[in-house]
Each structure stands twice: as C-alpha cells, then as structure tokens.
Amino acid sequence: MRWWWWLPLLLFAGFLGVATYQLTQPKDDLVPSAMVGKPLPEFDLRAAAEGMPGVSTADFRDGKPRLLNIWASWCLPCIAEAPQLERLKQEGAEIVGIAIRDRPEDVAAFLARHGNPYTRIGGDDLSQVQLAIGSSGVPETFVIDGRGVIRYQHIGDIRAEHVPILLEKLQEAGE
C-alpha cells in the first residue's frame, strides 16, 4: 500500500483533533464594539430622572475624559456594579449614565436604593444610542476622551479588579 493512501484518514484525524480541542475551550460571548477609536455619534437624550440633566454628544467635548455607563434599573448585574461605580467616582472619575428602556420613577428608585454616581443620565427608550455606539447589552462602560472619542470599552458589570484598569484608561484618555 502506498503511503499517501493514509492521507485522507490523517486529515480526518487532524480535523477531529482540532474540533475536540475547540470544544473544550470556553465560549467567548463578548461582542466588542467596533466603535472604539471613533468619535461618539451625534445624539441628544432626554433626562432619565427628575432633577438630573440629560446627555448629548456635546457634553463630552469639553476636554475632560469621562466614563459612559450603559445601564438600566431592570438590570441585575447593574446592582452588582453600583458599589464599584461609587468607588470610581470617589477616585475622581466623572460618570455619565445612559439608562436603556427605563421609566423615570424606576430610575429614581434604583438611584435611591443603590446610590447615584452619575453627573448626568440620559434616557435611551429605543436603544438608539446603544446601537449607535456598538453596545450589545447592559451594563457596559466606555471611556470617552475630552474630544468625544471612544477610547475603551468594558463589557459586563465592573468588579473590584476592573476599577484600576478603568482609572488607567481614563488617565490615558486625558493625556
């Protein structure tokens, strides 16, 4: 028998090996935004809660880098990240919120219960801004530099170990 008769079997074995290896690897569910490095799209959102200003693109163009937190009062992981947002605020970060599909009274109740780290909160009732910046869920946090350019995206709730990373990215955005 000629050696290359074994070639198809070897190829098939190789394919099985690759497939088996890939099946044991954890699935990557994150959908990164392709908007990192690009300027924020134009938007102007109504105030999501009484007594707090809404959010527009112009608010990000005053030279100061900020965190843009995409969240919602109905989002459970957002409760988990509330203390970390509070910590970021204490470390000097300015946090602007966008509440997705939310009612003013629900937003107010959430803030009363879990704290209010935001300087502004915009209400995004049709997820229009969320789609425009390439965010695929709540919560997500973006670092926006002083010219309104998206510099970094954090997907999922912020845990204690993410706070230094976000502060570093915020500082980089200010340089």
Add this chain to the structure above:
Amino acid sequence: MSLARLRLIRDPRESGDRVRHLRSAWKATSAFAAMALFLIGLLAPQLAAQQSLPPAPYAYRQLEDPAKEAEAQALMETLRCLTCQSQSIADSDAAMAGDMRHQVRTRIAAGETPEAIRAWLVERYGDYVSYAPVVSETTWPLFAVPLLLAAGAGAILWRRLRRAR
C-alpha cells in the same frame, strides 16, 4: 402560598417581610422553600420592570408598504440578535431585538437600502452582527478550500480517465 400570588408581589421589601414571617412559622423545614420564595420575590419585580416599557413602535408592527416590509423582513432575518446570539432579530422577542427591528423598519421606510443598514451595523459590531457570508481576510479559506478540493478531484479523475484509455 401559590406561585400565582407570589408573582403579584411587586415590592421586594414586602416579599422580604413575608419570608421572615414564613420562616418563623415553619422553622427549619420551610427554610429551603422560603429561600426559593424570597428569590422569586426578588426576581419578580426585576423581570416585571424589564417588560414595563412598551416595545418600540415598529418592533411588532409591519410597515404599511408591503414591498418595503418584505425588504425589511429579508434584512431582519440576516441580522443577529446581539443579546441572544443564536437567533436573528426577526426571530427574537428580546427587547433589544425589538429596538433593532424598529430601527431597520424606520430606516427602510425613510428610503435607506438594506445593504446600507447592514453596513451601518457592521461598522458598529463587526461582521458578527450579519449572517450574510462575506469573503474577508479571515473567511477566504472557507471559499477557497472547496474550490481547491474540486480542482484536485478533477485532476485525479482526468489522470485516471487518460490512463484507462
């Protein structure tokens, strides 16, 4: 206490009081049940709140123009729902998929072409958001390998036929 009644509890504090009451009444035997009830009580208002805002106007409403609706439908079937990931936005009842359908329909109604809308989304989420196959740096082998295999098979066949003659 029936599950149906529990679902009516909207205020988490109220459900917490009930849990404490249940615990004192049934002691240790009811601890597990109470915990489950407490969790349901905690989750119920959150799940209810998620549904509290009505769906986007064009999430479940078709466009008045049947030609435009058909165009929108065809596009929606090839766009990935980002929160459910294995469904198209046409298939999904997720709130975000509804908002995406609203966006697709209003843009089609405003005269945008389906491919422009797809490009707008790909610019934000990468090729991942689209189910329509594209030839790119990473996907070209998928298209090239079958062609190579067919060419190889053709070459072998040609040689054999020539030898047989």
